[in-house]
Amino acid sequence: MNNDLVIKNLHVEVDGQEILKGIDLTVEQGKIHAIMGPNGSGKSTLAYTLAGHPRYEVTEGEVWYKGQNVLDLEPDERARLGLFLAFQYPVAVAGVSVANFLRAAINAHRAEEGVDPRKTAIPVAEFRKKLRERLQLLNMDESFARRYLNEGFSGGEKKRLEILQMAMLEPSMAVMDETDSGLDIDALRIVANGINSIKEQRPEMGILLITHYQRLLNYIKPDVVHVLMDGRIVREGGPELALELEEKGYDWIREEVIGHAS
C-alpha cells in the first residue's frame, strides 16, 4: 500500500479569509520533507488543517492518506489513522497527568469496534515499561509523567512533551509545526536528537517539518524542501534550498514569484 500523504489543490479559509490557495504536496512514506516559509505564509494553517481543527475551513481540494480522504475524518480518526501533529503551541490541560493521558490515547489507538476496550487496552506493566524507555530516549525525568499536561511547562518542556507523545503513539506520518520555535540551542538539540532517534527506530515514518528557520535542518536532514509563500508552494528542491534561504532570505523568491506572476 502506498502510504504517502497526498495533498491536492488545498484551499483553506480562516474566518472567511483565504489563507491556503491551492497547495499540491506529497509527503512520501519514510521521507523527511521540510516546509519553509516566511511569517503569514500559511504554514500553521496547513498543519492545523491536516489535523482537522474546526476553525480551518477547507473550501476546495483533497488530502489522501492510506486510501482515505483525510478531510472526511474527525480529528481523532485522523490520529488513529496514523497522522500526528506536533503543535507549535501545545495546550495545557490542568488535572490530567501526562501518564494518564498517554495511556488513554494509546488505548484509543488500540480500540477496536465491537470489542470490549478492556480486552484491547495496553497492560499497565507494558505501558510503564514503554513510557520509561521513551522518557530515557528523550532525556526526560520520570517525574515528568506525573505532571499535568503542559500545565506550568516551560517552552522547551512543552516541545519535549510533544515529541514524547509522538514516541509513545508511534504515528506513521508526523507533521511538526515549528517544533524549533522558542527553543534555545540546547533544548533544540535535545528535541532534534529525540526526533532523529524515533525516526531511526521507525524508518518507515514520514515527517513533514514546518519551520521558519533553517537551524532545525542542521540537525534533522530533510530529503525535500518546499517553500510556502502566500498560501502556495512556490519552490521545491533538495536540502541545499534550505541553505540558500538561510543565506539569502525569502525576498529573492518573492521577487521571482511576483516576476513570474506578472
Added chain:
Amino acid sequence: MPANQELPQLPAVGELLTSGLDKVLAGRTEPAWLTDNRRNAWKAFQAMEMPFWRRTNLRQFSFDLFRPTFGIAEIRFTGQEGVIVRDMQSALRERPDLMDDALGVSLDARPNKFTALHGALWQDGVFVYVPKNVVVEEPIRIVYRLPEAGAAIFPHTLVVAEPNSSVTVVEEFVSDDLSDPALCIPAADIIVNDNAEVRFLSVQSFGRNAFHIGSQFVSMRGKDSRIWWLTAALGGRVQHLEMEIYLGGNGSHADWLGVNYANEQQNLVYAPIIRHVGLHTEGSVNFRSVVDDEGYAVFDGLIKIEKGAQGTNSDLRDNALHLGPKARSDSIPGLEIDANDVKAGHGSTSGPIDPEQVFYLRSRGLPEAEALRMVVMGFISEVVDQIPVEDLHDRVVDLIAAKI
C-alpha cells in the same frame, strides 16, 4: 448495624402536626435535656415560615407527606482503644456526658424550619469520640441511606476530637433513584480541641428525587486545631447545605474543598461560611462546580473575619465549568472583614469548556466524548484526587464519569 429496631415508627409529619409530638416522646428514654430540646424545636418548627432561599427551588415542597424513619445503613470501623464510634441511641444511653455541650451546635447555628424539624425528630446518627493524644489511622466510615420514596431521615453526625488527637470521618449519603420525593435533613456537629486534627468527608450521591437540606458545623475551638473538610454534591434533586467552620482557637487552620456537579434538573446549593474569630487563623476554601443539562449549581460562600481576629489569612475560590447551554451556576464569594491586620482574597470563574483543550486531546486519538470527559475530570481532579480513601475516590470518580 445499630439497634434501630428498638425505636417506634413515626407517623408522617402532617399527622404529627395534628396529633402532637408528646405521644412520640413518651415512648423514649432519653436525657431530659434532649427531650426539652425536641419540644422547643418542634415549637419552633410549627412557628417558622418556609425559608426563602432565592437559589434553592422549594416550590411544590411540603413537609406533610414525609414519614420519618431511620437513616443509618452502615458503620465501619474495626475499633481502637478508647475511641467511641457508636450509633446515637446507644451513645446517649452510655455517654451523654461527652455529648451534651456539643450535640446540636449545627442546628443552633442555622435556625430554620428544616434544622428545627431535625431537632425535633432526629433519631439516629453516629457519635465519634477520640480521646486525648489518640491518633486514629483507620478512616471511620458511615453510610446513611434514604430507604424509599416518601421517607424522611435526620442523620446526625457528632464528632468530638480531644486535644492532640487525629481522626478521619467519612459520611456518605446514598439512595436508589426514587419515584417520588424523599427528604434527608442532615446535621453534623464537629468539635476540634487544642492541636487536634479532623479530616471530614461528606459525599452526597443520592438518587433522583432526594432532597438534602441541612446544616453542618465545625467548631475549631481548640488552639492550633486543624480541619480538612471535603464535600461532594453529586446526586439528589435539591441540595441546600449551610455549612460553617468556626475558627475560634488561636492558630486554628481550615482546608475546605468541594465539588458540586449538577446535571439533569438538579439544583445543588452550597452555602459555606468560614468564620475567623481567634488570632492568626488560616482558611482556604476551594470549590469546583460543573453544570450540564438544566442543572443549577450554587456556591454562596463567605469569609467572615470578626473583630479582633488579627493575623487572619483567608482565601475563598469557586470555579465553575458549564457543559450545556441551559445549565446555570451562581457563584457568590463574599467577604466581610471587621479586623484590620488580615489577608483575605476571594474570587470565582465560570465558563464553558475550552474547545482548544478538547481538540488537543482529540488530535491524539481520543474520541470526542472521551476528550470531554478527560477535560472535566481534570477540572475537578484538584479536589477529587485528594480523597484519601481509595474505594471512595474511585466511587466518586465513577459517579462523576457517569454524569459527564
